[in-house]
Structures are given as C-alpha cells and as structure tokens.
Amino acid sequence: MVSSTLPHCCSLLLLLLLVPLLPTVFTDTKDDCNKMPILPFVARPGIDPFIKSPSGEFAFGFRPLESSEKKNQFLLAVWFNKTKDPTIVWSANGNKPAPEGSELKQSGKKFVLNDPDQVSELWKPQMNGSSKSSCFVMLDSGNLVILDEQYKIIWESFHEPTDTILPGQILPMNTSLRSHQSDTNYSDGRFEASLQLDGNFVLYYLLPEKIRRPYYATMTMQWKSVLNFTEDGRMYILDANNSTNSYSLTEKNSGSKESFYHMARIDPDGGFRLYRHPRKENPTSDGPESCSSSSWNEVQSIPDDICGRFDANTFVGGFCGLNGICQTLGGSGGVRDTICKCPPQFSYLDPSNYWGGCKPNFPLPSCDNGWEANKGHVTLQPLPNVDWPFSDYSFLEGVNETECKQQCIDDCMCVVTIYEKAGDYCWKKKYPLSNGRFSTNITRKAFIKVLIDPGSEKKGQSAVVVLALLLGSSAFLNILFFSASIVAIIYLYHKRRNSGWNIDSTLATNVRSYTYKELDEATRGFKQTVGKGAFGTVYKGVLASDSKRFVAVKKLEIICCKSSVAFALGEEEALIDWAYECYKDKKLDKLIENDEEARNDMKRLERLVIVAIWCIQEDPSLRPSMKKVTQMLEGVIEVSVPPSPSLFTSSPPSFKK
Incomplete structure (x- = not known):
C-alpha cells in the first residue's frame, strides 16, 4: 500500500475550478442533443455509429459480435473510435445480444432496445423519477448520458459500468465490475472487481450457487472508499472521511493523457489490468511516453501472478x-x-x-x-x-x-x-x-x-499390412508386365526370322541389314581391297544369294582410344554387343581404360551406358524420346534394365584388338 496526504485546500480548489465549467458542459450537451439522429436505430451489418463524442474519440451504436456462435448479433455499446481496433468499454446487452433487425427506440418516456419481433426487451436504462428521456449524448470522457427535456442528465453509463472504467470515472462503494466470458463473448464471466460497503477493494472468483472466493484485496476496511482513475492513468483508493488515507493501485508511470488513451479492465482471466494505447501511430519519445506498437499495452496487472x-x-x-x-x-x-x-x-x-x-x-x-x-x-x-x-x-x-x-x-x-x-x-x-x-x-x-495407446500399435500394424499388400500387388503387376514383354519379344523375333528375306525383290529398293558372318563370307574374309577412306577400308564382295552381283563393303574403325579393330568370330563381340556384355557382367571398367575421372564415378558411368543401350535398340518403338533421355540422364526418372541391342540379329560377332 502506498499512502499519501491530500490537503483539504486542494480538494476545495479543484471544486472551485470546476464550477465555472458547468454551464459550458450543459451548453455542449444541449447542442449535441439537437444533433441526435431520429429514432428508431436499427441493428444491421455495416451500420455507422449512432452518435459520436465531439472529439470523435468515442462512439455509441451497434457493434457486431465476432463470435462464430453469435453471427448476425450485435451489442449496443460505447467504444474507443480512434484506436487501431475499436475497443468496447461499455455495453448495454452483453447477456442478451441483439439479433439483426433489433431496434433502439423511444417507448413512452423511456428508451428501450427491442428484438426484431418487438416482443422482448433486450435493454432499458433504469432511471429515477418520471422525467421523459429526450436524447442520448456521447461525452468526450467516454460517458454516455441520457438527458431529459430540460437537458438534465437522468442516466449515465459511468454509474452502470460493465467490465471497464475510464479516466475521470470514479467507482463508489457498493459498485462492481464484472468480467466477460471471453474477448468475443460479452456475457457475464467468472470474475468480479468490487468496492465493497466496508471500503475494501476485492477481486472475486465467482462459483456456482453465488459462492464468491476472494483472490486479492486492498484491506482498506473501515474506509469510506472511492476508487479514482485520473486523466494521466493513475488509480488509487481515497478515504472520503480522512484524506490522509489513500491506497495506490498503480506503481508504474503510464504516460501522459496527451500521448496515450488509458483504461482499466477486469479481464476474462481474472486480471484487473491498466492499459494504454498511443494516440498517434508512432510515438517518437522514449521512456514512459513511448510505446511498442499501435495497440493496447499492459501497464500493470493486479494480481501479477494469477496462477x-x-x-x-x-x-x-x-x-x-x-x-x-x-x-x-x-x-x-x-x-x-x-x-x-x-x-x-x-x-x-x-x-x-x-x-x-x-x-x-x-x-x-x-x-x-x-x-x-x-x-x-x-x-x-x-x-x-x-x-x-x-x-x-x-x-x-x-x-x-x-x-x-x-x-x-x-x-x-x-x-x-x-x-x-x-x-x-x-x-x-x-x-x-x-x-x-x-x-x-x-x-x-x-x-x-x-x-x-494400444490403438496406435494397431494402427501401425494395419498400416504395415496395407503397405505390404500395395507393394505385393505392385510387384505382381511388374512381373506380369515383364513376362508379357518377354513373350511378345520372343514371338516377334521368331516371326521375323522365319519370314526370311526376298532378296531379289527387295534388294534394289530397300535397305537390308547383314550380320558380320554374312559380310565375312561375301568378302571371303575381307581379302580384296577396293580402296581406303577416312573412316575405314572398302572391300569387294559377292552376295551368296546373287553371285552375279558385286557389292562394296566398308569396314569401319573405332574412333575412340582404339585406332584399328579387327573383327573375328572368336573371344569377344562387336562393339555394341561387347559394351552390353561389359554392362551385364558388371565390368564397365573395361570401357574406360586409362580414364581416372570416369573410374571415380562408376554409378554415373553405368547410367550413361544404360541410356546408350536404350538409344540403340534395333526396334524403334523401344527407343526412348529425347525428353525421356534427358530425364534419365538428369536422374529425374528411374532407368530400367535394357534388353540386348542385338536381340533380333543372329549370333553376334565378337572382336578383339
């Protein structure tokens, strides 16, 4: 507790300073009363405030509820109108949200909020006396007042606070603040801040059957207490019987009223907190006048640790x-x-x-x-x-x-x-x-x-079974497809071999492929040289099917590391078949003699050889497209095992150096 002494002369001086301002206040409210729109005021989406304070800092009207459970429902409320996010500080119907189409109107001498069917009263201000309500006026303090026909205040929101108090507002004894259920549900919550008749300011946790459990108290019993909230954001309890008795609820400097808006609220979690919000977007000063963002920031919480x-x-x-x-x-x-x-x-x-x-x-x-x-x-x-x-x-x-x-x-x-x-x-x-x-x-x-959780084990076992079935089915389909491909290849091979060639009818008009054995027999072992070119020697030969017709056979050399290769039917095969045999026997190192760089990346070499074998398949339908070749070389798609490139030829020849 922080005590201070407030001289009686200060209170008297403050009263004398306020008296000259009273005529001005009532003159302003009279002018504002004449500006009030004509009733009824209907709740609907996108509606503007009913009235604003002269400075525009506060507004009164219908605010749509953001709760998903209360769509198209509204609060009749007062809110900060110039903050980044409009903040409600008072509401009339938190426990009875107004459906779309509800009306605020004048009924007899009173203002009343009715539902769309005009059956239920959602809110009616409690006023003493029989004066007729004339108008609503929104003051710059955030106080909503109702004036009678003589422009006298007959009701004000500051006397019926909900969960929030504002600077300039006082909380007399036997007055309470009640928290909301949540930030989007404005019905009564489970916490209360009460200035009791004994002068003690107590925070209560509300249980069913009207049981209240205190979790914070100022222990200011025997005081005629009044909770004051000053314009510069200070809160303290003052004993009206003894001005030397005071209890400060705030310990931190919350900044000046010129730089910040202030409010104090009993939050849905039970914390009674002092907040501030910068009036400008980006305050440049340091210390208590600065703020981390254009939003509400906590200055102090009572109690500090609710848990x-x-x-x-x-x-x-x-x-x-x-x-x-x-x-x-x-x-x-x-x-x-x-x-x-x-x-x-x-x-x-x-x-x-x-x-x-x-x-x-x-x-x-x-x-x-x-x-x-x-x-x-x-x-x-x-x-x-x-x-x-x-x-x-x-x-x-x-x-x-x-x-x-x-x-x-x-x-x-x-x-x-x-x-x-x-x-x-x-x-x-x-x-x-x-x-x-x-x-x-x-x-x-x-x-x-x-x-x-035993369920997780069962789920895991089920997942394993499903995965096994999927993999098994996939493997079966792959085997079936591979077997069908082999059968088709064998069938085509035998069909082509048995059909033979009609040399006489096709030789002049078609390109014919020959085996090495046929060429060797035609040239009698490549004996009679006709001439030599850049890519090999040309030999004279006679076809077995037509002894009267001579042919020229060019024997090509390998232009890669080996300058001259003599073909023979002995130990090794022709270049393509030899490369395929090296691949099949996993002896690719024979293809890259004296190439250390290639030896250091045998996996890449194997991929290149496989792609090359696919590209030289005798059957054009088996050769991949250039797009697929690029994808195989880049590793985008898997490279499958290729068949022998000489599948449709007779016994392949071999060669040796």
Whole structure:
C-alpha cells in the first residue's frame, strides 16, 4: 500500500475550478442533443455509429459480435473510435445480444432496445423519477448520458459500468465490475472487481450457487472508499472521511493523457489490468511516453501472478481445476492472458469450460492389477517447467532423474513425479492433481504417467499390412508386365526370322541389314581391297544369294582410344554387343581404360551406358524420346534394365584388338 496526504485546500480548489465549467458542459450537451439522429436505430451489418463524442474519440451504436456462435448479433455499446481496433468499454446487452433487425427506440418516456419481433426487451436504462428521456449524448470522457427535456442528465453509463472504467470515472462503494466470458463473448464471466460497503477493494472468483472466493484485496476496511482513475492513468483508493488515507493501485508511470488513451479492465482471466494505447501511430519519445506498437499495452496487472493466487485450500484444483495446468501468456508491455491447458493424453471435462479441469483419456490406474502393472504399457511424458505444488504423498532426496522416474513407474499410486536437479529432490504425487502451473521460472520438471495407446500399435500394424499388400500387388503387376514383354519379344523375333528375306525383290529398293558372318563370307574374309577412306577400308564382295552381283563393303574403325579393330568370330563381340556384355557382367571398367575421372564415378558411368543401350535398340518403338533421355540422364526418372541391342540379329560377332 502506498499512502499519501491530500490537503483539504486542494480538494476545495479543484471544486472551485470546476464550477465555472458547468454551464459550458450543459451548453455542449444541449447542442449535441439537437444533433441526435431520429429514432428508431436499427441493428444491421455495416451500420455507422449512432452518435459520436465531439472529439470523435468515442462512439455509441451497434457493434457486431465476432463470435462464430453469435453471427448476425450485435451489442449496443460505447467504444474507443480512434484506436487501431475499436475497443468496447461499455455495453448495454452483453447477456442478451441483439439479433439483426433489433431496434433502439423511444417507448413512452423511456428508451428501450427491442428484438426484431418487438416482443422482448433486450435493454432499458433504469432511471429515477418520471422525467421523459429526450436524447442520448456521447461525452468526450467516454460517458454516455441520457438527458431529459430540460437537458438534465437522468442516466449515465459511468454509474452502470460493465467490465471497464475510464479516466475521470470514479467507482463508489457498493459498485462492481464484472468480467466477460471471453474477448468475443460479452456475457457475464467468472470474475468480479468490487468496492465493497466496508471500503475494501476485492477481486472475486465467482462459483456456482453465488459462492464468491476472494483472490486479492486492498484491506482498506473501515474506509469510506472511492476508487479514482485520473486523466494521466493513475488509480488509487481515497478515504472520503480522512484524506490522509489513500491506497495506490498503480506503481508504474503510464504516460501522459496527451500521448496515450488509458483504461482499466477486469479481464476474462481474472486480471484487473491498466492499459494504454498511443494516440498517434508512432510515438517518437522514449521512456514512459513511448510505446511498442499501435495497440493496447499492459501497464500493470493486479494480481501479477494469477496462477499462483489460486491455492487448493481455497479453490478446488486451483485456477484451472483438477489436473489442469495454468499458464500466463504475454506481458512485458503487451496484452497478458492466462490460459488453461491439459497434460498429454488428457482432455477438458467440459470443452466449453477450459478452467473446469481435465480428465485422462485412459482408465485410471489401479493398484489392483491395473494397466500400470504391465510396465510395457507405461510411459512417463516429460513436462518441463511444470509443477503441481500439492497432491504429493512421498518425498525422496538424493536421487537422480532416472531414479526418480523409476520410483514412479514402480509405484502403482504414483501418477506424477516432480524432479528438481538442484538438490536431487523427487516428489511423487497421486490423483487428483491440483494447482498445476507452467512458468519459465519453475526449474522443476514433471513426468506424468500415461498409458501407451494400444490403438496406435494397431494402427501401425494395419498400416504395415496395407503397405505390404500395395507393394505385393505392385510387384505382381511388374512381373506380369515383364513376362508379357518377354513373350511378345520372343514371338516377334521368331516371326521375323522365319519370314526370311526376298532378296531379289527387295534388294534394289530397300535397305537390308547383314550380320558380320554374312559380310565375312561375301568378302571371303575381307581379302580384296577396293580402296581406303577416312573412316575405314572398302572391300569387294559377292552376295551368296546373287553371285552375279558385286557389292562394296566398308569396314569401319573405332574412333575412340582404339585406332584399328579387327573383327573375328572368336573371344569377344562387336562393339555394341561387347559394351552390353561389359554392362551385364558388371565390368564397365573395361570401357574406360586409362580414364581416372570416369573410374571415380562408376554409378554415373553405368547410367550413361544404360541410356546408350536404350538409344540403340534395333526396334524403334523401344527407343526412348529425347525428353525421356534427358530425364534419365538428369536422374529425374528411374532407368530400367535394357534388353540386348542385338536381340533380333543372329549370333553376334565378337572382336578383339
């Protein structure tokens, strides 16, 4: 608590300074009243604000709800109108969202918000007296007021706050702020900030059956307290009976009103927080006048650690219920939020109530022949920086991490073990777990005992069976296709060989292929030379089918490392068949004598030879396209095993150097 002395003369001076301003205030509200649009005001998408404050900083009207569960529903609300994202500071119908087509209109002497069918009243301001409501006026302070026909204020939003208070607003005794369910659900939440009749400012956690559990208090009992929120973002509680008594709720400088908007709010997670938002996009000053971004930033949170404020003695299970884990996100100048998570293989008791606790997705362990008796079904999931401060029934000292984990595995009652390396401490805990929390400040490591999911093993086995069937089917189809190809090749080979050649009728008009043996016989062993050219020697020959017709046969030489190759029917084959035999016998090194660079990359050489063999297939239909050749050379597609390039020829000749 921070105390300060406020002299009586200061309060009197402030009052005297405000008195001359009162006529101006009412003159402005009268002018604004005359500017109010004609009712009714209908809720519909894309509608402009009903009215704005003179500066345009605040607006009043219908705001569409962003919740997926409440599409085409609206809040009648007041919001910051010049911030990057419009921020609601007061709402009339948080518990009764207005469907599209709802109307704000005047009914008798009162303003009322009705549903589209004009059956239900969604909101009606509570006003004393019988004065007739004349108009709404939005003030620059963010206060929405209703004036009567004499332009007197007969109702104001500052007297009926929801979850937020603004600078210049005071919170008298017996007044409360109520949190929302979430940032998109504006119905009543589970937390309350109350300035009680005894003068104590208390934060409450609201349980069913109207049970309230306090988790923060200023202890300002016996005061005639008033919570003040100044224009420069300071909040303090003042004792109206004794001005020397004050309690400051803010400890940090939140920046000047010229540089920042301010607001204080009881958030859906229970934190009562002071926020600020830069009035300009990019403040250039340093220190308290600077801001990290054009958004709302937390200045201070009460309490600072909500997870730690909830203990099992006061709150069953803690902030997040039994077996839950509490974690605070953000902070350090941003917007903080406290969330509830479940341990691995646990789920929320109520998916719509994350703070209601968690349940395991497997049977509870039992010392009477439970699943944990089979050590093959047990695993410990590590949870760094997590602790459940209560629920321990055994404490061990002087054990390492492995021993600590084994102690829990061997103990049927143990569901969680907490290990702290500093001191080699080990705590064993049992169900139900309470006050679970996660924080980077927690140096302990939790290990939670869970069941190895037998379903995952079955899924794995099923996947193996399916994969085996697919692979087996693929292999069978490949074998079938290969067998059919072999049969087709053999059939074509025999058909072609048996058909023979009609030399007399085709020799003059068609190109004929000859075997080496036929050419050797025609030239009588390449004996009679006709001439020599750049690529080889030309020999005279006579065809066996036509002894009267002479032919010229050119014998080509190899232009690659070997200058002259004499063909013979002995040990080795012709060049193409020899290369194929080298490939088939895995002796490709014979093709690259004295080429060290090629020897260093035999896999690439093998790919090149295979592609070459495909490209010189005698059957044109077997030769790959140039696109496919490029893809095979680049390794984009697999290169299959090629057939013999001399498949349709007779016994291939051999050659030797």
